[in-house]
Amino acid sequence: MQRLNENRSLENRPLGDLFGDLATDMSNLVRQEVQLAKVEISNKAKFVGRNVGYLVVGGAVAYAALLAIIAAIIMLLAKAVPHWGAALIVGAVVGGIGWLLIGKAMMALQQADLTPRETVETLKEDATWMKEQIK
Numbered sequence: 621m622q623r624l625n626e627n628r629s630l631e632n633r634p635l636g637d638l639f640g641d642l643a644t645d646m647s648n649l650v651r652q653e654v655q656l657a658k659v660e661i662s663n664k665a666k667f668v669g670r671n672v673g674y675l676v677v678g679g680a681v682a683y684a685a686l687l688a689i690i691a692a693i694i695m696l697l698a699k700a701v702p703h704w705g706a707a708l709i710v711g712a713v714v715g716g717i718g719w720l721l722i723g724k725a726m727m728a729l730q731q732a733d734l735t736p737r738e739t740v741e742t743l744k745e746d747a748t749w750m751k752e753q754i755k
Contacts, residue, residue: 642753642754646750649746653742656742657736660738660739664732667728667732668729671729672729674721674725674728675721675726675729677721678719678721678724679722681714681718682715682719682722685711685715685716685717686711687711689707689708689711691707692711
């Protein structure tokens, strides 16, 4: 019954008022969609930022491994004493850790879906709603 009363009250309203209400509703809808997009993109940016951080740390660790391996080679060639073995082991361990960090971050970034799917879906729904309102 209430729906019927609403329809009757809409029929008695001037066309200008109805278009004004439609414009207000559409404006509110667009503002809400923009807010949703901001939140969704912000969350995805945090994810990417964290994994870029892993890439940076992994790169730094791998660089330290390279320096240790180079030091081991230098020590091996210069004196051929047992100290090179320790440097080589440390370099291999540090390099392995760096490799794991880089691999983890790269895999996570490759699998990341950065499309704001929720916003796209609601925009489609909004377009359908607007078409229905204009009919």
